[in-house]
Structures are given as C-alpha cells and as structure tokens.
Amino acid sequence: MKTNLFGLTPFQLKEVVVTLGLPSFTATQLAEWLYKKQVYSFVEMTNLSRQTREKLETNYTIDLTPATKVQTSTDGTKKYLYTTLTAKFIEAAYIPDADRATLCVSTQIGCKMGCLFCMTGKQGFQGNLSAAEILNQIQSLPEYAELTNIVYMGMGEPLDNLEAVLDSIEIMTSDKGYGWSPKRITVSTIGIIPAMITFLEKSQAHLAVSLHSPFDDERREIMPIQNVYPITEVIREIRRWELGRQRRISFEYIMFKGINDTARHANELVRLLNGIKCRINLIRFHPIPDTPLEGTSEAGIVNFQNLLKAKGLTVTVRASRGQDIFAACGLLSTKELLKKQQETDF
Amino acid sequence: MAHKHTLYKKQVADIRPVADGVFTLSFIRDFSFKAGQVVAIDLVPDGKPRMYSIASGENEDCIEILFDEKKNGKLTPFLSKLKVGDTIYASEPFGTFRTDVGKGYWIASGTGIAPFISALRSGMIEQKTMMHGGRFDVNFYYSALIEKLLPTKNYVRCCSKQDDTQYYKGRLTQWLKAEVNLPKDAKYYLCGSPEMVVEVRDILISAKIPFQNIISETYF
Numbered sequence: 001m002k003t004n005l006f007g008l009t010p011f012q013l014k015e016v017v018v019t020l021g022l023p024s025f026t027a028t029q030l031a032e033w034l035y036k037k038q039v040y041s042f043v044e045m046t047n048l049s050r051q052t053r054e055k056l057e058t059n060y061t062i063d064l065t066p067a068t069k070v071q072t073s074t075d076g077t078k079k080y081l082y083t084t085l086t087a088k089f090i091e092a093a094y095i096p097d098a099d100r101a102t103l104c105v106s107t108q109i110g111c112k113m114g115c116l117f118c119m120t121g122k123q124g125f126q127g128n129l130s131a132a133e134i135l136n137q138i139q140s141l142p143e144y145a146e147l148t149n150i151v152y153m154g155m156g157e158p159l160d161n162l163e164a165v166l167d168s169i170e171i172m173t174s175d176k177g178y179g180w181s182p183k184r185i186t187v188s189t190i191g192i193i194p195a196m197i198t199f200l201e202k203s204q205a206h207l208a209v210s211l212h213s214p215f216d217d218e219r220r221e222i223m224p225i226q227n228v229y230p231i232t233e234v235i236r237e238i239r240r241w242e243l244g245r246q247r248r249i250s251f252e253y254i255m256f257k258g259i260n261d262t263a264r265h266a267n268e269l270v271r272l273l274n275g276i277k278c279r280i281n282l283i284r285f286h287p288i289p290d291t292p293l294e295g296t297s298e299a300g301i302v303n304f305q306n307l308l309k310a311k312g313l314t315v316t317v318r319a320s321r322g323q324d325i326f327a328a329c330g331l332l333s334t335k336e337l338l339k340k341q342q343e344t345d346f
Numbered sequence: 347m348a349h350k351h352t353l354y355k356k357q358v359a360d361i362r363p364v365a366d367g368v369f370t371l372s373f374i375r376d377f378s379f380k381a382g383q384v385v386a387i388d389l390v391p392d393g394k395p396r397m398y399s400i401a402s403g404e405n406e407d408c409i410e411i412l413f414d415e416k417k418n419g420k421l422t423p424f425l426s427k428l429k430v431g432d433t434i435y436a437s438e439p440f441g442t443f444r445t446d447v448g449k450g451y452w453i454a455s456g457t458g459i460a461p462f463i464s465a466l467r468s469g470m471i472e473q474k475t476m477m478h479g480g481r482f483d484v485n486f487y488y489s490a491l492i493e494k495l496l497p498t499k500n501y502v503r504c505c506s507k508q509d510d511t512q513y514y515k516g517r518l519t520q521w522l523k524a525e526v527n528l529p530k531d532a533k534y535y536l537c538g539s540p541e542m543v544v545e546v547r548d549i550l551i552s553a554k555i556p557f558q559n560i561i562s563e564t565y566f
Contacts (some may be wrong), residue, residue, distance in 0.1 A: 111541040112566040116557060117546070124541030125566075160566055194386075194395075195352050216442065224543065224562040228384060228397065229444035290548055292557045 002061040007132020010176040031176040077322030092137040104151040105137045108156025116222040119157045119288045131167035157194035190225045191234035206248040213260045214268040250279040255296035266307035279314045296314040353435035365484040372410040379439035381464035386437035399460035401489045403467030412460045420504040437494030449532040455479040458538030463488045481507040522549045536562040
C-alpha cells in the first residue's frame with residue numbers, strides 16, 4: 001500500500017525524499033505544493049522533474065477524503081461527517097460567525113475518557129486519527145478559504161493522540177506548511193498531565209482545559225480522568241508555565257443544573273484559578289440521550305457568570321450553535337455508527 | 347524537576363503468566379500508596395509510559411500489576427518477555443480511584459479487576475461485592491484470593507465465551523440488566539475498557555442508581 005504524503009510534516013517529507021534519493025530541497029517543494037498551493041496530483045507539481053514525479057507516483061499517494069454527509073443548521077453551522085479509511089465515522093463542525101469562522105475538528109474515533117455528559121464517549125474508543133485525517137477535516141472543508149480559527153474540540157481527547165495532534169499543528173503553523181499563526185488554534189484537553197506538559201513545550205497553540213467542577217470529589221463523578229489526574233494537579237502544573245502574552249489558557253465549564261452551578265462552586269472556582277491569567281468559558285449543556293444531567297437555566301448561567309465576574313475573572317458564555325442539527329460532538333457519528341451496526345446485524 | 351510522573355529505575359522481582367497472554371509483574375515498593383492508585387511504567391526512563399493499576403495490597407513489600415499482552419502494543423509485548431532482575435522504569439503511585447467504607451460494588455472486566463484486588467488485599471472487605479466479567483473461566487484472575495476473602499454471594503463471575511463455564515454464562519452487562527436488587531445507596535466502582543464502563547454506567551443509571559454513586563476508571 002502506498003503511503004499518503006498529505007499529512008506529513010516538513011521534516012517527515014524530508015525523510016521521504018532522502019529515502020528516495022532525491023535532493024533535500026524537493027521536500028520544501030513538496031510541502032509548498034501540498035500545503036500552500038493545495039495541489040494533490042504529482043503531475044501538476046511542475047517544478048519537480050519527470051523522474052522525481054514518477055518516483056513519487058510509484059511509492060506514494062496524496063489522499064484527501066471529502067465529507068460523506070453534511071447537515072446545515074438554520075444558524076449557518078454545518079456538521080460534516082467523514083468516513084475514515086477503516087470505515088469508521090468522524091465529524092467536524094463548521095461554525096461561521098460575524099467576524100470569524102471556526103472549525104471544530106475530531107482527533108479520535110470515539111473516545112476513551114468516558115465523561116458522563118459526552119455523546120462521543122458512548123461510542124467507546126475505536127482508534128486514533130492520523131495527522132492526515134485531522135488535516136483532511138480542514139483541507140476538505142468546502143468553506144476552507146473562509147476559516148479563521150481551528151479548535152481541537154471534536155470527537156476524542158486530543159492529548160490522548162498527542163503525536164498526530166502535534167504533527168497536524170506543525171503542518172498548520174510551519175512556514176513550510178499552511179503558515180497559520182498558532183494563535184488561531186486552540187487545543188482542548190481534560191487534563192492528561194504528561195501530554196499537556198509536552199503540548200505546552202512543543203506547541204504555541206492555545207490550551208483549553210475542560211474543568212466542569214472545581215471539587216475533586218464532584219468532578220470524578222462526571223469525569224473518570226479525575227481519578228488519575230485530579231484537576232488541582234492539572235492547575236498546579238499550569239501555574240508552573242510562563243505562557244507569555246500571546247498564548248491563552250481557557251477553562252471550559254459546562255453548566256449542569258444543581259450539580260456545578262452554585263455559589264459554592266463559583267467561590268471554589270475563583271480560589272482554584274486565583275492568579276492564573278485565563279478565561280472561563282461557560283457552556284450550556286444540551287442533554288444527550290439517557291443522561292441524568294440537566295442544563296442550568298439561562299438565569300442560572302448569568303448568575304454564575306456574575307458571581308465569577310464580581311471576583312475579577314474573565315468569563316464568557318459560549319453561544320449555542322447548531323442545536324437543530326445536534327452539533328454537539330459525537331451525535332451525528334454515533335447515529336451513523338448505530339445505523340451501520342443495525343445494517344450489519346440484519 | 348522530579349514530580350510524581352518521573353520514572354525511577356526498578357528491578358523486576360517477579361513476573362508470571364496467569365492466563366494466556368495475561369501476566370502479573372511486581373517490583374519492590376519504595377513508595378506508600380493507596381489502593382486504587384496507578385503507576386506509570388516503561389522500559390526506558392524518558393519514553394511514553396503506560397499506566398497500570400496496582401493490584402497488590404497497601405502494606406505488601408512489592409507493587410504488583412496485572413497486564414494483558416497487546417499483540418501490536420508498544421510496551422506489553424516487551425513487558426511480557428521480562429525476567430526476574432530485568433530493569434523497568436516506574437513512577438511513584440498516583441491517582442484517587444479509592445474505595446470508600448460502606449456498601450460497595452466493584453465491577454470490572456478483564457484486567458480492570460486490579461484496583462479492586464488491591465483494595466481487598468488492603469483489608470477493604472466489609473460490605474463489598476465483586477462482579478467480574480471475563481471471556482473464559484481462566485480470565486477470572488485472583489479468584490482463589492477473592493473466594494477466600496469474600497462470601498460466595500458477594501462474588502459474581504460472568505463468562506461470555508465459554509459454553510461449559512461453571513459461572514454465569516453471559517456478559518457482565520447482561521447479568522446487571524437482569525439484576526433487580528441493586529441497592530440505590532451503595533457505591534459502584536467501575537474499571538475496564540471505555541466501552542464496558544460506559545455501558546455499565548448507563549445500565550446502572552437506568553436502574554435509578556444516582557450517578558454520584560458511580561465512580562469509574564477507564565483504561566487509556
């Protein structure tokens with residue numbers, strides 16, 4: 001089977017040309033064709049010699065996969081479903097706004113983390129995505145040219161697939177890749193500490209930590225990861241980092257009625273994040289099937305936001321988008337997975 | 347700077363197969379720990395260690411882990427070939443998957459039983475019930491120990507693949523779905539694959555067990 005060149009970092013492309021006995025500058029030329037000019041046919045790579053193109057054609061391929069399904073919300077949000085090489089399903093959500101257009105990408109097929117509030121977790125874990133499969137969600141997007149931001153917040157825990165995530169960011173931000181600023185990229189995590197340290201060392205992209213409860217005992221009721229990497233230790237690690245002015249840390253906080261939305265939680269959140277330059281992003285919970293959790297009311301969210309703001313924290317409330325197409329990650333792909341399983345059963 | 351994920355050089359004190367492709371491995375304990383904690387283990391000091399629940403008791407001399415060899419795994423095919431005296435690298439124990447005092451159900455599949463064995467070996471026996479899912483009878487690891495420490499009625503084995511099993515024939519989730527006497531005030535501790543944990547949790551929630559009473563740990 002031929003290796004896919006799309007999704008290889010500039011360094012990996014250099015390894016390819018060395019393997020083929022080609023001059024090292026061919027790697028730069030390849031990166032330019034793939035990521036700057038977005039040309040995916042060796043024949044069209046006109047500054048490569050005919051012999052070089054033939055060598056590449058014989059050993060390598062350039063594969064991008066278009067979405068197999070799209071759902072469009074009345075608010076303009078679009079959810080794209082992709083079928084992976086292993087016939088699994090992943091999804092990416094395109095979220096256009098007045099001054100920005102964000103793509104939320106998946107990093108795994110399913111997820112291992114088992115958070116109580118997450119639909120993706122109900123699929124179990126079916127595999128990691130390669131850097132190519134992550135980038136494919138970006139590059140194959142019909143609205144690619146409009147994109148201003150990428151968030152790694154779709155299916156899966158990005159830092160449980162660190163290598164592919166870092167490679168994809170390298171390609172997005174390298175001068176020889178897409179040349180994006182890392183400030184336009186945010187990676188979300190539930191706080192896998194060793195991988196988070198590596199991410200902070202090796203990337204300049206923003207970090208968003210899924211917090212959801214400031215109390216260790218309560219967080220472990222909704223997020224199993226808490227049993228291994230308690231949030232207090234995640235925060236302690238973040239405090240050790242000098243992140244500079246350009247890099248942003250934010251904390252995601254899904255609001256659950258009666259569970260994490262009281263004054264007690266607000267006060268503890270203030271104490272926990274004291275001194276960290278960050279933003280708290282409050283998120284409305286849209287119930288998934290069979291969940292015992294309910295979302296906090298609008299008034300409750302405003303009240304919680306005000307409690308935090310009164311203590312000097314920067315707090316935003318994330319706009320709910322694509323509700324009519326179930327834009328929360330995992331819903332569309334889970335539906336497709338179930339459909340496929342039913343078809344297989346019969 | 348050394349922190350709790352720093353790896354320290356250790357010598358294998360014991361390694362033995364307990365079933366086809368499943369092994370226990372132990373090394374001398376230099377740190378105290380609480381039942382339910384994990385250690386990160388690798389064969390090099392600066393690699394990408396994997397985490398394993400401790401299966402030994404809090405007061406035992408060695409730290410023991412239980413692992414199954416993943417054919418295409420990056421670590422377990424090498425771990426399984428180690429011999430006594432070989433070097434491994436292990437972190438100090440960490441994590442908070444503890445078992446509380448009081449009525450509790452330990453629900454595990456496969457090697458997910460390890461943290462509960464640690465709890466048992468540490469003396470947490472009162473009002474505890476073990477429910478273990480395995481494919482074959484040989485996959486009920488530590489069964490002699492459990493039989494010794496827990497009353498028979500408090501040890502449920504669900505065997506999914508062996509027709510002539512001497513235990514419940516079927517998946518653990520089947521057994522749970524059929525069980526109508528799951529107390530609402532007990533704590534339920536789940537450990538295993540993400541699929542098993544999520545499925546069991548959904549069953550418990552549909553049986554009106556408050557989610558606050560369900561504590562989970564998934565392999566990752």
